[in-house]
Amino acid sequence: MVKYTKEDIKQIVKDEGVKYIRLQFTDILGTIKNVEIPLSQLDKALDDKMMFDGSSIEGFVRIEESDMYLKPDLDTFVIFPWTAEKGKVARLICDITNPDGTPFAGDPRANLKRVLANMEELGFTSFNLGPEPEFFLFKLDEKGEPTLELNDDGGYFDLAPTDLGENCRRDIVLELEEMGFEIEASHHEVAPGQHEIDFKYANAVEACDNIQTFKLVVKTIARKHGLHATFMPKPLFGVNGSGMHANLSLFSGDKNVFFDEEAELQLSDTARSFMAGIMKHAKAFTAVTNPLVNSYKRLVPGYEAPCYIAWSARNRSPLIRIPASRGLSTRVELRSVDPSANPYLALAVLLEAGLDGIRNGLTPPAPVDRNIYVMNSAELKENGIESLPGSLLEALSYLEQDEVIKSALGEHIYSNFKEAKEIEYDMFRTAVHPWERDQYLKMY
Numbered sequence: 353m354v355k356y357t358k359e360d361i362k363q364i365v366k367d368e369g370v371k372y373i374r375l376q377f378t379d380i381l382g383t384i385k386n387v388e389i390p391l392s393q394l395d396k397a398l399d400d401k402m403m404f405d406g407s408s409i410e411g412f413v414r415i416e417e418s419d420m421y422l423k424p425d426l427d428t429f430v431i432f433p434w435t436a437e438k439g440k441v442a443r444l445i446c447d448i449t450n451p452d453g454t455p456f457a458g459d460p461r462a463n464l465k466r467v468l469a470n471m472e473e474l475g476f477t478s479f480n481l482g483p484e485p486e487f488f489l490f491k492l493d494e495k496g497e498p499t500l501e502l503n504d505d506g507g508y509f510d511l512a513p514t515d516l517g518e519n520c521r522r523d524i525v526l527e528l529e530e531m532g533f534e535i536e537a538s539h540h541e542v543a544p545g546q547h548e549i550d551f552k553y554a555n556a557v558e559a560c561d562n563i564q565t566f567k568l569v570v571k572t573i574a575r576k577h578g579l580h581a582t583f584m585p586k587p588l589f590g591v592n593g594s595g596m597h598a599n600l601s602l603f604s605g606d607k608n609v610f611f612d613e614e615a616e617l618q619l620s621d622t623a624r625s626f627m628a629g630i631m632k633h634a635k636a637f638t639a640v641t642n643p644l645v646n647s648y649k650r651l652v653p654g655y656e657a658p659c660y661i662a663w664s665a666r667n668r669s670p671l672i673r674i675p676a677s678r679g680l681s682t683r684v685e686l687r688s689v690d691p692s693a694n695p696y697l698a699l700a701v702l703l704e705a706g707l708d709g710i711r712n713g714l715t716p717p718a719p720v721d722r723n724i725y726v727m728n729s730a731e732l733k734e735n736g737i738e739s740l741p742g743s744l745l746e747a748l749s750y751l752e753q754d755e756v757i758k759s760a761l762g763e764h765i766y767s768n769f770k771e772a773k774e775i776e777y778d779m780f781r782t783a784v785h786p787w788e789r790d791q792y793l794k795m796y
Contacts, residue, residue, distance in 0.1 A: 354532070356426045358398045364442075365391065368431055371439030375402060375422045376564075377446045378460050379409050380768055382643075382694030384564055386443070387422065397424055397444070406448070406456075420456060422446040428561055433530045434572060445561050457764040460696035464557060467700040467760055471707060475604060479703050482553030482599035482683070483563055485691045487570055488545045488587050489520060489579045498580035500588070502545030520577040521547050527569050533562065543591035553599060556703065560695035563596075567691075583691035585642070586649035593650030593657055596691040599675070600702065601683040602626065611682035617665055618678050627663055627672055627684055628716040629709020630702065634661050634671060634688070636754030637701040638740050639747035640761070641689040643773065645780040648743050650690060653725045658687045661738045662720040669724040671740070688740060697761065697769070704760030745777050 364370070373394055374386040387404055389397060396402055406420035424444035435441040448459035455462035471479055491501040518540075525538050534552035541548045549570075554562060567583060574581035586593035602609050602622065612620035642651060651659045662670035673685045684706075689698055708714075717736055724737060732739075741747035748770060751757060758766045 354427065356429050358426065361398065361426060361429050361444075362394065364429070364431075365394065368442075369440055370431060370442045372441045373397065374441060374443040375424060375446050376443050377422065377448055378564055378694065378696060380458065380460060380694065380697070380765055381772060382460075382692070382697070384568060385409060388441075397422070398426075400424070400449070400453075406458075419451050421449045421451065421453075423449050425561075430531050430565075433527050434576070445564075457762050458768065460694055460700075460765065461557065461560070463762055463765055464560065464696045464700045466762070467703050468556060471602075471703060474707060474710065476602050476609065477605055478603045479556045479699070480553045480601045480603060480683075481556055481559035481699060482550070483559060483695075484548060484550045484595070484597040484599070485563065485566060485583070486541050486546060486548045486594035486596065487581050487583050487691065488543070488594060489547060489574055489581055490545065490587075492575070492578050492580055498582070503579055520574055520579055521549065523577070524570055524573045525549060527573055528566065531565070531569070533566075541592070541594075543588070546592065546594065553601070556699045557696075560699055563691075563695040585644060585647045585690040585692055589649075594691055595650070595657060595687065596689045596693065598686045598689045598698070598702065599683045600626075600686060600706070602706070608680050608682050610684065611679055617674065618682065619674065622710060623682065623684065624716055625709040625712075625714050626706035627709065628714035629706045629712075630672065630684070630686060631661050631663070631716060632709065632714060633701075633705035633754055633757050635738075635741055635747070635750040636757040637698075637705055637751070638688065639744065639751040639773065640701045640757070640769070641686075641693050641698045642740075642747065643694070643744070643769075644690075644692050645744050645777060647690050647692060648741070648747075651688065651740055651742075659740050660724045660732070661740065662724060662735075663716060664719045664721050667719075667721050667723065670720055697765065701757050701760045704756055708756045743777075744773060745781075748773055748777070 372388050372390060374388050375397060376384055376386040379385055400421060400423045402422045404420055404422060424446050428445035429442060431440050431442045447462050448456040450456050468479060489503055490498050491503050493499050521538055525535050529535060535549060536552055537550040539548055551562060570581045583594060610620055610623035612618060650657045653659060658669065658671045660670055663672035664670050665674040671688055673687060675683060675685055720735060741750060
């Protein structure tokens with residue numbers, strides 16, 4: 353990541369003809385918010401003096417305590433390449449502070465930094481994430497509204513002309529690279545209309561910033577191609593849903609502490625304990641890593657999404673896979689996360705779960721190297737393999753019972769997140785769905 357000073361930013365803005373600055377932040381539900389300011393307000397913003405009304409943001413504060421300040425992270429300065437023709441727009445990602453300058457407890461980005469401080473107390477210096485976000489491309493109708501019509505019938509790693517999203521995906525990659533992303537892979541996924549773009553791992557905060565920027569770029573460029581990009585986990589019945597596999601690693605200085613050349617599979621005790629912590633808390637953190645009612649339509653057997661709490665170095669059906677790379681690339685791949693998750697909250701709960709495993713010296717069960725999807729219930733029980741929650745409501749009940757994961761969110765975020773998600777589930781529960789009318793209207 354490039355390091356910027358206030359003077360650097362002012363000079364770039366002048367040299368590049370930037371007309372507006374977006375001060376971005378993320379709310380509790382993972383939605384990107386921004387306050388757009390003209391250049392006349394740039395000095396004020398760089399001096400951390402930009403105020404906004406926090407009561408208007410989901411899960412932030414009540415009316416009577418609404419004054420919040422935006423504190424830009426100067427290293428996140430970037431010019432959006434696609435805005436050049438109408439006067440360039442640049443952005444700065446911000447932390448939210450209280451009027452006294454202290455971090456706001458409801459800011460997901462500041463909360464992740466709080467959990468990272470817990471990690472540093474244990475002697476680790478960085479927690480890295482390499483994300484693999486997937487998304488669908490649907491055609492827009494004549495009014496510019498998304499349809500359910502796919503723009504291709506491609507499959508895994510297909511090329512044009514079957515993969516009609518290839519040009520759109522290429523333009524997305526070019527825009528991302530112009531913004532400083534290091535793209536590692538870009539390809540069509542298993543389902544028609546489904547795509548994946550993987551970018552280089554980074555430390556937790558930078559990786560989460562990258563995910564939020566990535567989503568913004570994907571949606572913006574897709575629209576220029578007459579398409580709607582969605583990170584909804586399961587937009588279509590009968591095909592694979594979209595995941596966001598999370599490749600996780602812990603470092604101490606320049607040493608990957610998950611790697612041990614002498615150990616079995618060259619996986620250190622620290623890696624095993626971290627993995628055991630992930631497995632111990634998986635049912636609870638799933639409410640955060642898979643936060644929509646729709647997320648649980650993806651977490652079912654038969655569509656490559658992991659729904660069983662197990663691990664393997666070879667098999668892709670369990671929750672956790674250990675990719676073959678070793679040395680600095682040794683990592684734990686968690687396969688359940690989906691791209692609707694707030695990345696800052698997801699990383700906070702995953703880190704705290706892993707640290708709990710390390711603090712308590714937990715050991716994972718034996719790896720499961722056969723296809724779990726073909727096991728019957730007796731075989732699952734015999735192997736001690738449990739399932740992830742089957743619904744958002746079930747996941748929320750596990751979250752409520754898990755003090756470690758709740759502490760990773762903090763009281764403010766936990767209570768507001770829980771309330772929002774209970775309302776969401778209740779709206780789903782009481783709605784009458786087309787499936788019900790199809791099944792019952794004539795029969796009864």
